Amino acid sequence: MEQNVIIELKNISVAFGDNQVLKDLNLSIRDKEFITLLGPSGCGKTTTLRIIAGFMHPDEGDVIFEGKKINSIPPHKRHVNTIFQRYALFPHLNVYENVAFGLRIKKMPEKQIKEKVEEMLSIVNLKGFNKRSINSLSGGQQQRVAIARALAVDPKVLLLDEPLGALDLKLRKDMQVELKNIQQRLGITFIYVTHDQEEALSMSDTVVVMDGGVIQQIGTPIDIYNEPKNAFVADFIGESNIIDGIMREDYSVDFSGNNFKCLDSGFAKNEAVDVVVRPEDVDIVSPEKGMLTGIVTSVTFKGVHFEIIVDIKGFKWMIQTTDFHPEGVEIGLFIEPDAIHIMKKSEYSGMFGDYSSFSEEFDELSVLDEEAE
Amino acid sequence: MRNQSALRSKLVSSPYILWAILFIIAPMIFVVYYSFTTASGDFTLDNIKFLSKYLPTFLRSIWFGIVATLICLLIAFPTSYIISQKSDKMQRTLILLVMLPMWMSFLIRTYSWMAILQDTGLINSFLIKIGIDPVHMINTGGAVILGMVYNFLPYMIMPIYSVMAKLDFSMIEACQDLGGNKINVIRRCIIPLSMPGIVSGITMVFVPSVSTFYISQKLGGGSFDLIGDVIERQFQQSYNYNLGASLSLVLMILILVCMAVMNRFSGDEGEMVI
Numbered sequence: 308m309e310q311n312v313i314i315e316l317k318n319i320s321v322a323f324g325d326n327q328v329l330k331d332l333n334l335s336i337r338d339k340e341f342i343t344l345l346g347p348s349g350c351g352k353t354t355t356l357r358i359i360a361g362f363m364h365p366d367e368g369d370v371i372f373e374g375k376k377i378n379s380i381p382p383h384k385r386h387v388n389t390i391f392q393r394y395a396l397f398p399h400l401n402v403y404e405n406v407a408f409g410l411r412i413k414k415m416p417e418k419q420i421k422e423k424v425e426e427m428l429s430i431v432n433l434k435g436f437n438k439r440s441i442n443s444l445s446g447g448q449q450q451r452v453a454i455a456r457a458l459a460v461d462p463k464v465l466l467l468d469e470p471l472g473a474l475d476l477k478l479r480k481d482m483q484v485e486l487k488n489i490q491q492r493l494g495i496t497f498i499y500v501t502h503d504q505e506e507a508l509s510m511s512d513t514v515v516v517m518d519g520g521v522i523q524q525i526g527t528p529i530d531i532y533n534e535p536k537n538a539f540v541a542d543f544i545g546e547s548n549i550i551d552g553i554m555r556e557d558y559s560v561d562f563s564g565n566n567f568k569c570l571d572s573g574f575a576k577n578e579a580v581d582v583v584v585r586p587e588d589v590d591i592v593s594p595e596k597g598m599l600t601g602i603v604t605s606v607t608f609k610g611v612h613f614e615i616i617v618d619i620k621g622f623k624w625m626i627q628t629t630d631f632h633p634e635g636v637e638i639g640l641f642i643e644p645d646a647i648h649i650m651k652k653s654e655y656s657g658m659f660g661d662y663s664s665f666s667e668e669f670d671e672l673s674v675l676d677e678e679a680e
Numbered sequence: 681m682r683n684q685s686a687l688r689s690k691l692v693s694s695p696y697i698l699w700a701i702l703f704i705i706a707p708m709i710f711v712v713y714y715s716f717t718t719a720s721g722d723f724t725l726d727n728i729k730f731l732s733k734y735l736p737t738f739l740r741s742i743w744f745g746i747v748a749t750l751i752c753l754l755i756a757f758p759t760s761y762i763i764s765q766k767s768d769k770m771q772r773t774l775i776l777l778v779m780l781p782m783w784m785s786f787l788i789r790t791y792s793w794m795a796i797l798q799d800t801g802l803i804n805s806f807l808i809k810i811g812i813d814p815v816h817m818i819n820t821g822g823a824v825i826l827g828m829v830y831n832f833l834p835y836m837i838m839p840i841y842s843v844m845a846k847l848d849f850s851m852i853e854a855c856q857d858l859g860g861n862k863i864n865v866i867r868r869c870i871i872p873l874s875m876p877g878i879v880s881g882i883t884m885v886f887v888p889s890v891s892t893f894y895i896s897q898k899l900g901g902g903s904f905d906l907i908g909d910v911i912e913r914q915f916q917q918s919y920n921y922n923l924g925a926s927l928s929l930v931l932m933i934l935i936l937v938c939m940a941v942m943n944r945f946s947g948d949e950g951e952m953v954i
Contacts, residue, residue, distance in 0.1 A: 360853075360857060361856075362853055362856075381856070381861075382853070382856040382857055383856045383857070383858075383859045383860055383861050383864075384859075388857055388858065389853070389854070389857045391850050391853070391854060392850075393848075393850065395848065395850035395851050395853065395854035396854075397851065397854070397869070397872075397873075398873075399872045399873060399875070400872075408855075408858050408868070409858035409859050411868075412858060412859045412860050412864050412868070413859060456858070457857075457858075460858055460859060
């Protein structure tokens with residue numbers, strides 16, 4: 308075991324009736340790290356968080372905190388604190404009393420409480436809000452109170468359950484930066500749950516991608532983005548074209564009827580693989596110079612770039628480019644060896660990475676469906 | 681246009697205003713008028729002076745009312761909490777059971793308690809059968825309070841339950857998360873958050889308990905006169921409307937004072953009420 312591991316989950320399984328929420332989950336969390344549990348709704352990320360907080364008990368497996376098993380320790384005796392999804396601030400208390408709540412339970416002397424509360428309110432930029440009632444605060448301010456309240460009791464680990472979910476985009480970005488700053492300044496372990504991949508990539512030291520109650524991949528944001536382990540991770544983090552390919556030999560792969568050089572090795576000869584090409588890594592060239600050619604079927608202006616869908620032998624690729632190419636035009640694609648990432652086949656193969664049914668609307672609808680669950 | 685819509689809203693509200701004038705405001709004026717006049721209609725303060733004679737009855741009414749309200753609260757608070765933690769279907773069934781006795785006449789329910797508590801009633805017959813000396817229960821203060829608690833308990837459970845049913849469970853988790861044990865959760869979280877329900881429950885039990893007359897007559901056997909009994913007698917037997925009215929007036933003021941005190945306690949910083 309690593310020296311600085313603060314929380315360890317060992318072989319955790321949880322089921323609600325027939326629904327297996329977590330399957331034999333193993334996870335080590337290092338002290339002072341910002342770790343994000345990332346996945347679609349229903350992937351078990353919130354359940355994992357609630358197990359660490361002590362609100363839920365695993366059917367099987369152990370929760371270990373600083374080397375001690377804490378399965379049966381109730382939430383109020385654990386040195387972890389939670390920022391709840393909808394903040395769960397106490398509406399009958401004002402800002403000051405909300406932040407002081409945990410300190411009063413500890414029976415701290417009044418003078419110390421005052422110092423601590425003032426300190427916490429200044430950390431979250433809410434100085435002078437002491438007497439305000441919770442209901443008079445905006446969403447962002449309530450969020451800050453929730454952070455101050457949890458930090459006031461000096462937790463060793465802070466659990467954040469989609470804390471920015473209710474905020475608008477601009478505020479969200481600001482809070483991301485602020486949360487990261489607070490985490491670095493106070494040197495507390497943050498365990499952050501989100502379904503927003505961008506949030507996960509920009510804030511975390513370590514990202515844990517989950518789906519179906521199973522950890523799909525653990526790694527730094529850069530690893531997760533550049534070296535996804537399977538089609539699920541590749542699709543969930545950013546945009547990906549995932550194509551069926553065959554590994555001819557080390558550093559050589561066939562897909563879309565062509566042979567490409569790549570940087571991956573260690574596969575069996577002629578092994579069927581999934582090939583990932585990120586839309587931003589494809590260069591558009593004239594058809595005669597292209598390694599692949601295809602017809603543009605749709606163009607969407609995204610501000611920074613155009614998002615174009617190209618039909619290559621019946622498979623629709625997404626390509627991001629700053630040059631405009633109108634619909635119906637034939638273009639050539641040039642793919643550098645380092646733009647190609649090879650993954651072993653998995654249960655997710657063939658489920659993702661084709662943009663033939665792609666439309667913005669469709670994407671939003673499926674998000675709504677998830678939320679409705 | 682503006683005048684027209686104003687006229688229309690006046691017309692629409694007129695039945696209620698008429699109702700209020702006829703059955704709420706006019707009777708109040710009569711109560712005040714009778715309180716300060718003699719039978720022949722001359723102004724007098726005698727009725728008010730006469731009230732001191734009834735001071736013990738007033739005190740007893742308020743005392744019984746407080747005791748009954750407290751007992752109701754002690755029963756209703758945990759009951760409501762337990763109900764609110766059940767599944768939706770179970771909650772509906774349990775609330776139905778709480779309401780069920782109210783479908784029967786108040787008079788019949790009180791009569792039933794007479795049959796149960798009498799010296800030769802259900803409980804005592806049973807005690808005699810198993811060889812225990814019978815206990816005198818009817819016509820005691822306890823029986824009166826029991827009657828109040830029994831009759832008014834649903835009025836305490838309903839408002840507390842309806843607040844608790846809406847209680848955000850994450851509040852309780854937040855309290856535990858910040859180091860609160862079970863007692864802290866109840867004292868710092870559940871009680872203050874259900875305060876609106878508790879206050880309206882107390883109002884809805886205390887007011888009818890203080891002013892009841894039927895329960896004390898049937899279960900107190902006339903030896904535990906409450907102020908409601910005295911008022912009833914002034915109107916039904918002595919035909920002394922003036923004294924009856926002044927008693928009612930004072931009772932009304934007393935109740936308002938009690939409620940004002942209650943509301944003061946339950947204000948924003950109402951953590952320390954109980």
